[in-house]
Amino acid sequence: MTEIIRLLSRFITGNRVWKSVFRAESPVTERGQSESIFHNVWLHIYPVKVRKDALRFTYTFCLGGVSFLLFLLLIITGVPLMFYYVPSVEQAYGSMKDLEFVVSYGLLLRNMHRWAAHAMVITVFLHMARVFYTGSYKSPREFNWVVGVFLLALTLGLSFTGYLLPWDQLAFWAITVGTSIASYVPWLGPSFKYVLIGGNEVGQGALLRFYVLHTVVLPLAAVLMMAAHFWRIRKDGGISKPL
Amino acid sequence: MPKEVEGEYEVFPDNPHKTYGLMAVVKGKSPVVDKSPEDTVMTWPHLLIRELVASVVVMAVLLAISLVLNAPLEEHANLTETPNPAKAPWYFLGLQELVHYSALIGGVIIPGLSLFLLAALPYLDRTPDRAPSKRKLLTVVFTVFIIVNVVLIVIGSYFRGPGWSFIVPWRGGSVQ
Numbered sequence: 001m002t003e004i005i006r007l008l009s010r011f012i013t014g015n016r017v018w019k020s021v022f023r024a025e026s027p028v029t030e031r032g033q034s035e036s037i038f039h040n041v042w043l044h045i046y047p048v049k050v051r052k053d054a055l056r057f058t059y060t061f062c063l064g065g066v067s068f069l070l071f072l073l074l075i076i077t078g079v080p081l082m083f084y085y086v087p088s089v090e091q092a093y094g095s096m097k098d099l100e101f102v103v104s105y106g107l108l109l110r111n112m113h114r115w116a117a118h119a120m121v122i123t124v125f126l127h128m129a130r131v132f133y134t135g136s137y138k139s140p141r142e143f144n145w146v147v148g149v150f151l152l153a154l155t156l157g158l159s160f161t162g163y164l165l166p167w168d169q170l171a172f173w174a175i176t177v178g179t180s181i182a183s184y185v186p187w188l189g190p191s192f193k194y195v196l197i198g199g200n201e202v203g204q205g206a207l208l209r210f211y212v213l214h215t216v217v218l219p220l221a222a223v224l225m226m227a228a229h230f231w232r233i234r235k236d237g238g239i240s241k242p243l
Numbered sequence: 244m245p246k247e248v249e250g251e252y253e254v255f256p257d258n259p260h261k262t263y264g265l266m267a268v269v270k271g272k273s274p275v276v277d278k279s280p281e282d283t284v285m286t287w288p289h290l291l292i293r294e295l296v297a298s299v300v301v302m303a304v305l306l307a308i309s310l311v312l313n314a315p316l317e318e319h320a321n322l323t324e325t326p327n328p329a330k331a332p333w334y335f336l337g338l339q340e341l342v343h344y345s346a347l348i349g350g351v352i353i354p355g356l357s358l359f360l361l362a363a364l365p366y367l368d369r370t371p372d373r374a375p376s377k378r379k380l381l382t383v384v385f386t387v388f389i390i391v392n393v394v395l396i397v398i399g400s401y402f403r404g405p406g407w408s409f410i411v412p413w414r415g416g417s418v419q
Contacts, residue, residue, distance in 0.1 A: 054290075
């Protein structure tokens with residue numbers, strides 16, 4: 001069996017086309033496996049070798065990785081949703097109905113986006129708990145924990161701004177309640193709420209602002225913070241050792 | 244050419260083309276600290292295959308859920324018709340529950356302080372050991388923090404009815 005896999009991978013990877021695309025020798029040798037990582041722009045953030053114990057599922061439960069995967073899935077499902085969605089109080093709700101009844105697989109697209117968003121809030125939270133219980137926030141990883149707390153806040157912000165976009169009763173009143181909590185902050189609160197929703201009440205101003213925050217500002221901020229987060233994992237010596 | 248002088252010989256003989264020299268021999272570590280050759284494996288395939296499998300599982304589960312459960316969509320937003328109770332998104336329901344008790348203490352001071360302490364945790368915790376059993380106080384505090392969060396969210400989600408009154412969901416009515 002192993003021999004068949006070896007022959008098959010040599011057949012697929014041992015030719016000129018593969019080499020020209022991946023700039024790497026066939027990954028059947030350790031040299032080829034190393035090159036597959038560090039000659040690849042997307043993979044070179046990985047080390048060429050990892051500690052065996054870092055692979056143990058019951059240590060990380062893949063929670064950080066799953067959070068990142070869900071983020072990618074949210075971008076992949078979010079972009080086609082943007083093709084159909086119009087951020088105006090007159091048309092937003094109609095976009096939801098179109099997705100359900102007119103657009104092929106529109107409802108499935110929206111379902112996946114919604115459930116992935118809820119799941120990401122949960123996995124990010126659980127990831128934080130795992131990092132706490134394994135004491136992985138300790139030196140030299142202190143600052144990466146802080147970056148992680150910002151990423152948790154960004155995840156909540158992304159979910160909250162997306163919550164308004166369907167412009168149904170659920171969305172409207174949840175954001176009305178949520179933003180009114182912000183106004184309880186002394187001094188800054190009321191101004192912050194005014195700037196956030198572009199007026200005194202949730203309306204067209206709030207919808208457009210939340211749309212821009214949800215589709216441009218917060219994803220961009222999250223991508224930049226994640227880059228720092230992942231880079232720091234590498235610089236701090238990989239993920240922490242199991243206890 | 245090595246010059247043999249009574250049993251001694253030069254390890255690095257003089258060479259007019261040589262542009263380097265041996266300054267000192269030091270004991271050193273590899274760039275990956277605490278790494279020994281036998282406890283590592285190649286990232287490709289060992290780590291990447293595992294990540295691929297995990298990704299496929301997550302995508303399959305997400306697809307399955309999305310085929311069965313539809314995302315909620317209520318009536319068109321209506322400013323004149325306030326639902327009772329009006330609830331924030333589920334992850335803010337703990338916050339809304341606290342606001343119900345006190346807007347300033349529950350809505351601002353407690354969550355603000357929690358968030359600050361959470362971010363500053365690595366700098367506040369000075370215990371050297373990573374194992375939870377070696378930092379019991381902090382472990383208890385953090386666990387209580389998580390449980391309180393979950394309990395408040397569950398109360399806000401299922402046990403709050405009209406006027407934020409306490410209800411029992413399986414009776415479908417208000418207790419008070």
